[in-house]
Structure formats: C-alpha cells, structure tokens
Amino acid sequence: MNEITCWFDFASNYSYLSVMRLARQNQVNVRWKPFLLGPIFKELGWDNSPFVLQKNKGAYVWIDMQRQCAKYGLPWRQPSAFPRRSILAARVALLGEDQPWMADFCSRAMLANFAEDQDIGSESCIGTILDAMGQDAERILAAAQSPENKARLHMRSDEAKTLRLFGAPTFFVGMDMYWGNDRLDDALAQAAIG
Template identity: 55%
Template sequence: MIEFWFDFGSNYSYLSVMRIEALARRHGVTVTWRPFLLGPIFRSLGWESSPFLAQAQKLRYVWRDMARRCDAYDLPWTVPTTFPRRSILPARVTLLGAGEPWIGEFCRQVMQINFAADRDIDGADTIARVLDRLGLPANDLLERALSPANKEALHAQTARAASLGIFGAPTFFVGDEMFWGDDRLDDAMAFATRPISS
C-alpha cells in the first residue's frame, strides 16, 4: 500500500496524479488517496504561498522542467495563468471519495482542468460537471463535500500531513518511509513491493 498525499494546486502533484494508478496496477500496489492543503503547511513553514513564487528564476525553471516532464510522460501541459490555484472544493470531494473506484479518474480530470485547460478548479459548477461526466450524483456529493463535518475532516487531514513531517507535494508514504516529489514515485513503488527480509 502506498499513501499518496497531494494538492490539486501543485504542478508536481499533477504529474503523479496522472501516473500513479497505472504504475500501482503494474506493481500490484494499492493507492490510498490523501488530499490535503499545501497552503496552511507553507504558511506554517514561513512562506506566504508556493516557494516557487518567491524566486522568479526558480519559477521560470519549474515551467521549463514541467514542459520536459510532460513531454516525457506524454501528458498535456499549459503553464497555468493562475498559480497556485485554489483547490479546496476538489480536495473536499476527494476526501469523500477516497475509497471509491472513480477517485483516480476524478482526480485526473480535475488536474487536467488546471494544468492542461488552464481553468479554475474550485467552482461548484466545474466540479459538478466532472462528477456528472463520471455518472455520479453531483448535487448529493457536493452537498456532502460542503458539510461542516467534511470541512473539518480536511482540516484534520492537513494537520495530520504536518504532523507526519510533510513539507511539499506530492509526498508518498510506504509505512513510515517517506518519499517527496514525483521524481521519487518510482522509488516509492519499488519500496512498496520490496521482498521482506526475514
């Protein structure tokens, strides 16, 4: 089992959301989807927003790096005109649906709205359309996603991320072993399927 911690606003999370389910299938590993909010984590670490924004050189490099990675992975890519995008509503829906068979496809569609279509992902209309396309009861799910209990559950999940030592996304856990960044997804998968020494 691999725990997959990510934020829909995070560009490197986009790469992992698009890749993880096929990789996990190939390795026979179960994915546990753990949406959380990077904003409160970054603020607790002393950054106002994404650390990429603090340095123009770094942001410029990140977009070039993303274009190359998406090319290598055969993924669509558009530099987002808003970054990082607000991602609270899709995170709340993902928290509700984390154990459902449709969760991977839901997350991929939301990520593509952000990083391929370059549109906002936090509007109820946008998320309802995605749920509808998946044949799901959009109104019912949105109502539950917006409930105080689910709002509180996302806060608790983000607090848990902080307590686990997560400082960025994507982050993967296999047991207590932490892997940070899309560049470590393959290592995390290999670790999840390592032979257990006796």
C-alpha cells in the same frame, strides 16, 4: 497487495505528474491523501507557493514541467492562474478516498487544472467533472461542503503536520517517506518489495 500512500494537492503541478502516473498503474494499491499545502507553507512563513515567491525558481518550473510532461506522455498547458484554489477539489476527493471513482476524479481534476487551464476552484468546474463521471454532482458538492467534511480536511492538515510533510507530492511506503515526483519510482520499487 503492496501499497503506496500518496499525499497530494490539486494545486501542485508536481502532484499532477504523480497523480496521473499512479492512476495509470495497477502494480500497487494507492491510498490517496488529498491535502492542502497552504497550511504547511504558512507554518514556514510563506503566504504563497515557493514557485511564486521565488521568481527564478518559478520561471524554471514551467520549463521543467514542459519537459516532464513530454517525458511521461502527459498533456500540459501552463495554468493562467497559479496556484489555483484547490480546497473544493480536496473536499470532494476526501469524500471519494475509498470510492471506486477516486482515481478517475483526481485525474480529471488535475487535467482540468494543468492541461485545460480550467478554474478547479469553481463549483461549475468540479460539478461538470462529477457529471461527466456519471456521479450525482449536486449531492457530492453539498456533502463536500458540509461542516463534517470541512472538519475532516482540517484534521488532514493536522495529520500532514504530524507526519512532518513539507511539500507535495509526498509518498509513504510503510513508514518510509519519499518526497517529490522524482522519487515516485523509488517509492514504487520499495512498495513492490513489500
């Protein structure tokens, strides 16, 4: 089956669009790569999201998100905190990468952040999501925060740097990189060719 790799951060609003779109489709297989943008931004000398650091761009982004969500039929509520701490969601998603519940978990965590204005950085929020999915929240949250899994997330950051990622979402079809939700259609078309 044709495949696309999706690198995303639960704190990234444009990742929200792509995760939801990929979770809904059945044309290509998705390899999920949750990661953290923080270490990438840090290497660029930024201590926060460019949408916070660049005020005019930041103001525009919320207008753009409203339009984009309308375009894709996705719910939208501007988060009252941005960017939210996404490390817990990323750690859980690392555990779920090859599980049948991965796309469902990613969608729910993204909706919590960008449609329901919930603090996805909290154990209670992520735990509630796992509960609602019928998963063993306590066991998964413990495993997510184990030293082994924390180390895996560090390795994921190293992999992102090696691949020269600079933002999210980023897609790979084979070796070809596509950056941003605006390129998801192109990446999917490339994946469909195989």
